[in-house]
Amino acid sequence: MEYGDGDQQHNGLSQKYDCLLFDVDDTLYPLSSGLAPKVANNIQDYMTEKLGIMENKVQELCLSLYKYYGTTLAGLRVCMNGIVLIECCSFVHGRLPYDTLKPDPVLRNLLQSLPIRKVVFTNADKAHADKVLNRLGLEDCFEQILCFETLNDSTKGNDAVEDEEAAEVFDINEYSAAPNAGISLPKSPVVCKPFEEAFEEVFKIASINPNRTLFFDDSLRNIQTGKRMGLHTVRVSNDRNVLL
Numbered sequence: 672m673e674y675g676d677g678d679q680q681h682n683g684l685s686q687k688y689d690c691l692l693f694d695v696d697d698t699l700y701p702l703s704s705g706l707a708p709k710v711a712n713n714i715q716d717y718m719t720e721k722l723g724i725m726e727n728k729v730q731e732l733c734l735s736l737y738k739y740y741g742t743t744l745a746g747l748r749v750c751m752n753g754i755v756l757i758e759c760c761s762f763v764h765g766r767l768p769y770d771t772l773k774p775d776p777v778l779r780n781l782l783q784s785l786p787i788r789k790v791v792f793t794n795a796d797k798a799h800a801d802k803v804l805n806r807l808g809l810e811d812c813f814e815q816i817l818c819f820e821t822l823n824d825s826t827k828g829n830d831a832v833e834d835e836e837a838a839e840v841f842d843i844n845e846y847s848a849a850p851n852a853g854i855s856l857p858k859s860p861v862v863c864k865p866f867e868e869a870f871e872e873v874f875k876i877a878s879i880n881p882n883r884t885l886f887f888d889d890s891l892r893n894i895q896t897g898k899r900m901g902l903h904t905v906r907v908s909n910d911r912n913v914l915l
């Protein structure tokens with residue numbers, strides 16, 4: 672993230688907003704940390720090593736799952752019924768090179784100088800969010816951390832499915848090739864961005880008034896939903912941050 676400076680800007684923000692709502696990955700740290708491609712690699716390794724999916728199918732599958740279910744992991748939970756999501760998360764995040772993330776004292780000072788409440792809203796699990804915030808030196812900058820476990824009952828939908836019929840694999844690539852062919856897309860039990868339900872839950876849990884909240888995220892889909900839900904938005908990108 673790049674930051675402006677000056678007291679004038681701070682005063683303007685605190686008059687207009689009651690809350691700053693932040694995504695974590697690729698928002699609080701730059702894309703150049705290299706963490707995002709590692710996450711993608713680890714998901715692909717999980718799919719080939721643990722789920723036995725052919726290597727040449729994995730990339731297309733990841734794209735379809737992300738497109739229809741918000742995150743690849745949420746999509747895997749639905750289409751590869753039987754996978755244990757928490758195990759999958761720990762495989763993917765457990766081997767990430769967190770040491771590439773460095774403390775960001777400039778962002779820390781900026782956050783601490785703003786007299787507005789700050790809340791995190793991430794699709795990642797709590798262990799990952801905590802590790803990232805600790806590495807960046809931002810662990811005490813947020814009033815609340817709303818993550819995967821906040822929006823999803825970790826005891827529900829994370830157990831392996833024993834019923835063979837229910838454990839069938841849904842062919843999302845076939846669906847994606849012909850979405851109007853009469854096959855219906857299985858509904859996801861996972862609540863996550865970019866879906867409106869996730870934003871509604873977050874507003875309730877953190878008592879957020881979207882009209883008085885500025886939302887920062889690197890994902891255009893998340894920004895678009897946020898905007899529809901009444902949030903003021905900033906799309907964080909490597910080039911510049913854009914108020915949308």
Ligand SMILES: [Mg+2]
Binds near residue numbers: 694695696697698888
């Ligand atoms: Mg992100």
